[in-house]
Amino acid sequence: MKFTWFNLMPWPHLPDDFREKHRSVWVDIPNTLYDPVRGHAVYHEYMDQLEYADSLGFDGIGVNEHHQNGYGLMPSPNIIAAGLARRTSRAAICVIGNSIALYNPPIRVAEEFAMLDVISGGRLVAGFPVGTPMDTNFCYGQIPALTRDKYREAHELIMRAWASEEPFAFDGKYNQLRWVNCWPKPIQKPHPPIYIPGGGSLETWDFCLEHDYNYSYLSFGGYMAAKMLLDGFWEQVAQKGKDESPYRAAFAQIIAVADTDEEAEKLYSEHILYFYNRCLRVYPGFADPPGYRTIKTLRQGTLTLLRRENQQLFQNVTWKDLVERGMVIAGSPETVRQRMEELIKTLRVGHVFCLLHSGNQPDEKTRHSTRLFAERVMPKLRGMWPEWEGDDRWWIKPLPDRVRPEQPVEAGR
Amino acid sequence: MNARTLETRKGARIRVLEGGPEDGRPVVFLHGVAGLLEDHAFLDGLAERYRVAAPELPGYGESTGEDLLEDMLDFALHGWDVVDGLGLRRPVLIGHSLGGMIAAEMACLAPAALDRLVLVNALGLWMDEHPIPDLFSFLPFEFGDVLFHDPERGAGLLTGGLDFSDETAIREFFVANARRLGTAGKMLFPVPNRRVSKRLYRAAVDALVVWGETDRLVPPAYADRWAELLPCAAPVTRIPEAGHMAPYERPEAVAEAVTAFVG
Numbered sequence: 001m002k003f004t005w006f007n008l009m010p011w012p013h014l015p016d017d018f019r020e021k022h023r024s025v026w027v028d029i030p031n032t033l034y035d036p037v038r039g040h041a042v043y044h045e046y047m048d049q050l051e052y053a054d055s056l057g058f059d060g061i062g063v064n065e066h067h068q069n070g071y072g073l074m075p076s077p078n079i080i081a082a083g084l085a086r087r088t089s090r091a092a093i094c095v096i097g098n099s100i101a102l103y104n105p106p107i108r109v110a111e112e113f114a115m116l117d118v119i120s121g122g123r124l125v126a127g128f129p130v131g132t133p134m135d136t137n138f139c140y141g142q143i144p145a146l147t148r149d150k151y152r153e154a155h156e157l158i159m160r161a162w163a164s165e166e167p168f169a170f171d172g173k174y175n176q177l178r179w180v181n182c183w184p185k186p187i188q189k190p191h192p193p194i195y196i197p198g199g200g201s202l203e204t205w206d207f208c209l210e211h212d213y214n215y216s217y218l219s220f221g222g223y224m225a226a227k228m229l230l231d232g233f234w235e236q237v238a239q240k241g242k243d244e245s246p247y248r249a250a251f252a253q254i255i256a257v258a259d260t261d262e263e264a265e266k267l268y269s270e271h272i273l274y275f276y277n278r279c280l281r282v283y284p285g286f287a288d289p290p291g292y293r294t295i296k297t298l299r300q301g302t303l304t305l306l307r308r309e310n311q312q313l314f315q316n317v318t319w320k321d322l323v324e325r326g327m328v329i330a331g332s333p334e335t336v337r338q339r340m341e342e343l344i345k346t347l348r349v350g351h352v353f354c355l356l357h358s359g360n361q362p363d364e365k366t367r368h369s370t371r372l373f374a375e376r377v378m379p380k381l382r383g384m385w386p387e388w389e390g391d392d393r394w395w396i397k398p399l400p401d402r403v404r405p406e407q408p409v410e411a412g413r
Numbered sequence: 414m415n416a417r418t419l420e421t422r423k424g425a426r427i428r429v430l431e432g433g434p435e436d437g438r439p440v441v442f443l444h445g446v447a448g449l450l451e452d453h454a455f456l457d458g459l460a461e462r463y464r465v466a467a468p469e470l471p472g473y474g475e476s477t478g479e480d481l482l483e484d485m486l487d488f489a490l491h492g493w494d495v496v497d498g499l500g501l502r503r504p505v506l507i508g509h510s511l512g513g514m515i516a517a518e519m520a521c522l523a524p525a526a527l528d529r530l531v532l533v534n535a536l537g538l539w540m541d542e543h544p545i546p547d548l549f550s551f552l553p554f555e556f557g558d559v560l561f562h563d564p565e566r567g568a569g570l571l572t573g574g575l576d577f578s579d580e581t582a583i584r585e586f587f588v589a590n591a592r593r594l595g596t597a598g599k600m601l602f603p604v605p606n607r608r609v610s611k612r613l614y615r616a617a618v619d620a621l622v623v624w625g626e627t628d629r630l631v632p633p634a635y636a637d638r639w640a641e642l643l644p645c646a647a648p649v650t651r652i653p654e655a656g657h658m659a660p661y662e663r664p665e666a667v668a669e670a671v672t673a674f675v676g
Contacts, residue, residue: 137549137602137603138547138549138550138603141602141603141604142603143598143599143602143603144549144595144598144602145595145596145598145599146483146599173483283550284552285550285551285552285555286550288591289549289550289594289598289602290549290590290591290592290593290594290595290597290598291591291594291595291596291598291599291602292595293591295588295591295592298587298588298591299584299588
């Protein structure tokens with residue numbers, strides 16, 4: 001098993017009445033709620049936590065891209081990743097990822113990811129999301145019906161740029177470049193491991209399997225709700241005649257560890273509820289612009305949020321709901337171990353993105369939870385896929401002899 | 414009106430509503446962003462006098478081939494492909510809403526190929542001081558509020574009386590709406606302006622601007638802007654108690670304005 005410590009980087013100072021006063025945490029959130037002076041401390045705290053996770057033995061540290069988003073302070077995850085590449089030397093730097101349809105031209109992603117791979121000594125995990133409608137369409141203006149086509153073209157350009165040893169001309173529909181010549185190039189050959197974060201569209205599964213990329217299901221709905229979806233993925237794996245290595249799939253899970261179950265609720269419920277009740281308030285009109293999903297996918301989907309009377313759904317979820325429905329795995333190390341084991345087996349995943357920081361959780365609590373997970377949970381889950389031990393097809397291959405930071409971050413600072 | 418299917422030279426399969434006297438003046442109506450609604454009294458009114466054809470865009474209703482069309486030029490040329498396929502010479506082009514945007518582009522491309530141009534609550538221009546609401550972020554139940562002068566009656570017209578408590582019906586509406594607006598988004602997303610304003614000097618043809626006065630999607634200031642940009646000093650006819658969907662809310666008044674202009 002591989003564990004990546006992931007920070008969404010939420011803004012921790014959303015007001016108590018955020019839900020009542022504002023329709024969305026994303027796209028049209030009033031930017032007067034952001035305070036750059038407080039933001040200075042927030043970035044450093046979050047980056048320190050990522051470095052701390054590296055020092056505790058997490059396999060990876062993870063960042064992602066969101067725009068105009070109150071729970072994601074990384075419009076450019078590559079900037080954060082660059083900082084981490086300099087201050088760590090062991091963990092994979094998982095950028096999950098760059099929304100490649102947004103970069104103009106997308107050769108920019110080929111270049112920046114190559115830079116990160118080289119600076120980190122071959123530790124980059126490269127994520128290529130299609131991107132959420134909020135980011136891709138509403139914030140960055142891409143035409144919904146053409147987003148997937150543009151994504152496909154961007155992917156083709158990046159992969160050819162990494163592979164080619166000679167300059168070539170690229171005559172695309174969205175990008176025309178006379179001289180494509182990626183410089184620098186990544187250390188990892190033929191390319192860094194590629195992760196495709198996605199929802200449940202059949203097209204995404206086929207894309208992952210066709211290229212042998214990792215499929216990462218990133219939801220905040222927890223592992224129980226994800227089962228049906230991952231079952232569908234594994235069915236598709238079987239249908240395509242691929243092997244069933246659990247490392248083909250990754251899942252993101254909100255986790256909180258304390259000495260006892262009661263203590264976990266006491267320490268973390270406030271902050272996790274902040275995340276669900278404030279950070280996840282997204283105006284449903286931004287979630288599904290016409291044209292973004294294929295008609296086939298739409299017909300399968302649920303439409304509960306489309307009715308006027310259902311607009312207040314998910315309001316005031318309780319700790320009990322979250323824990324019972326597996327949206328949050330929280331409790332003593334033993335409770336968390338049991339439920340993580342269930343998650344890993346149920347979904348058949350070899351990678352877990354561990355969301356051990358939630359909402360406005362303070363630094364000391366985050367470190368406490370992270371340390372307990374690293375020391376008392378992670379070791380017991382390591383060997384869960386003995387028959388696939390050593391399957392590193394979806395993991396980094398760093399240089400054995402690489403530059404280490406001059407002042408390593410001390411564990412338990 | 415009779416319906417038939419027409420295949421364009423490019424390969425799109427289009428449903429066309431046709432009516433009116435064979436020897437009448439040819440009039441082509443290009444529907445708006447919401448599509449051709451079932452209750453088309455406006456077309457019936459025009460068909461009393463003119464030979465009317467109302468093609469449905471690919472991606473709308475039974476028309477297919479939307480994957481063949483990607484940008485504004487594709488859609489404008491598709492418009493002419495349809496006119497050619499119908500065998501009509503120098504028609505009067507009436508474009509409503511999104512159809513107005515397409516008709517204006519068609520007129521810029523081939524001004525000698527149409528007789529007259531009528532723009533009804535047309536999309537296609539942008540004025541910073543009158544921002545157009547983002548219809549791509551609307552939830553299904555919000556369309557009526559913005560498109561119609563009388564939202565309650567409008568919602569009924571829009572959905573053909575759909576029962577919003579029926580899960581299957583709401584799904585079908587949602588899917589059809591996604592297909593329609595997904596196609597429209599190629600012209601309208603994220604800002605409904607593909608710079609026809611810089612080409613309009615070419616549309617040297619007699620033109621009329623008709624506007625539902627209480628349009629909450631494209632405010633009436635845009636009527637004056639079209640009139641200003643069209644090279645022929647187009648008159649503006651305002652229709653009271655009608656919103657963006659004026660041809661459906663006040664069919665007689667809009668048909669009357671057209672008839673008075675076309676003759």
